[in-house]
Amino acid sequence: MPSPSMREMGQRIATIRRGRRMTQAELARAAFVSLATVKAIERGARSPSDDTLDSLAAALSVDPSDIVTGSTRTDSRVHAAIPAISAAISAYDIPTDTTPRPLPELDSAVGVLVQWRLGAQYARIAERAPHLLWDALAALHHTAGADRLHAAQLLAVAARSADAVAYKFGHQDLSARLVELMRWAAQQTEDRVAQATAAYVRTETFFAARAHAQGLTALEQAIDASPSPVDRAAAAARGALHMRAAVIAARARDADAAALHLGEARRLGHSLPEDAYSGTQFGPDTVRTHEVSVAVSLGQEHLQQALDVADEWTPPADMPAERQSGFWIELARAQVWAGRPDDAFESLKVARFIAPQHTREHPWAREAAATVRRLKRADAESLTSFAEWIGAV
Structure with missing residues (x-):
């Protein structure tokens, strides 16, 4: 008789496959496995090997953890990759003899990393991030002019994706180092929007230390330094900072500051489409998720506000998975x-x-x-x- 875990795994693969409107034969072709293998796994008669699971997950555009929800497989893969991530950034400011990867190729690879971050696909990020951090650092140190500015942008984005893994899996020291690397790279870009995004991510260090009042001060300084919201990118960057400031003000039990920043976020959010993206997604729906976060962070006396939001609204399916689950x-x-x-x-x-x-x-x-x-x-x-x-x- 199939074990419950095998049966559940098979059912999950079948559910995701149907959601993608794929037949079993199409999944088998996309994953480079036999149709008999797919059928056996879906009915719970066979447990996939690690390589087969990775292939099926890639074909379904999900992280392996989305399939094996009850195991520690992703945890172990993430923790195993942490030393390599740490090594990749250990001497970030010292040029090496590494030949830089072509920027268009690096740009494409970092873009994939961003999509994995938005989809909470941490195992994939952890395994790919060390090489991309090395490559981005090599590009930064061995290019000049516009190419160097581009390389700095890619390094900041790669560091943020790696930080998502370190922070979520409890490696707070490494997370803080990756945040500092992101801030350093953002300074090299000479782009105030990139610097605002780095300030947004830096808030993680204040959350981790429970230094909420200090974090609010840092964010308000970042808002003052951010570019005027005269275009979509600048408005999204500033709106994201206000959202983050509202949450950390709520954690500090500063209801007035939380209301002020949430109001500014709403105002900017209503002027933008939901898919506005400047390092973090921003728009009206994103602001709604933060209304719940602020209410919960302020404590039990404000919980009805969170319940009221949820009674009339839920996150749309196209919102990044991590943000949906956070709601x-x-x-x-x-x-x-x-x-x-x-x-x-x-x-x-x-x-x-x-x-x-x-x-x-x-x-x-x-x-x-x-x-x-x-x-x-x-x-x-x-x-x-x-x-x-x-x-x-």
Whole structure:
């Protein structure tokens, strides 16, 4: 009899495949495996090897963790790659004899890294990031003029993608080093929008240290230094800074500052399409997700605001997976506080479906799952299974 994990994995592959409107034969061709292999895996009669799982995930345009939601496979791959990421940036300001990769080729590779970050595909980022960081540094040190400015942009973007992995998986020291590398590269670009994006990401270090008041000060200085929102890129960059400032002000329990910055973010968001992108996606829907984040961060007395947003709006399917799952995780926290554990569990399951590894590594998701399980200890086996998966028991 197929094991539950094999059966669940097969069902998940089939669900994702159907969502992509692919036949089993089309998936087999795209993954370079036999049709018999796909059929056996989907019905739970066979467990894919690591290479086969990677091939299927690539063919479906998902991270392997989206398929193997109950394993530590992605965790181990990420943690194994951390030393290589650290080594790649250890002497970032010292030129080497490495021959730089052609900029168009590097540009394309870094663009793929960005898409993986938006899709919370951390295993892929972790394994590819060391080489791309080396290549971006070589390009920066061995080019001049416009090419050097371009290389600096690519280095900043690559560092941000690598930081997404380090930060989410608890490597805070490495995350701080990658943020500093991103800020250094942004200064080399001579682009104030790139510098604003670096300031946005730098907030992670303040979140990690719980230095919320200091983080708010840093963000307000970055807002003052950011370019006037006279075009789409500049408006998106400034709006993102205001969103981040609203959240960290809420964490500092400064409701007035949170309201001020959220209001500015709304104003800028309404002037832009949702897909405005200047290092982070910005637009009206993104601002809505931050309304929930601000309300939850301000504490239980503001939770009704989060519940009200969720009653009338949910993130669209084309929003980046990490941001969608973040919305559901924070909503779950509000639902726990409101005495709605069943709703909280449903929100956590949605978050896991959208971005498994982001959900699994999120401390608030783990906390909410533990609370729900405690409140409903005698409830369905699926709740215990979820709590075990996320590390809440």
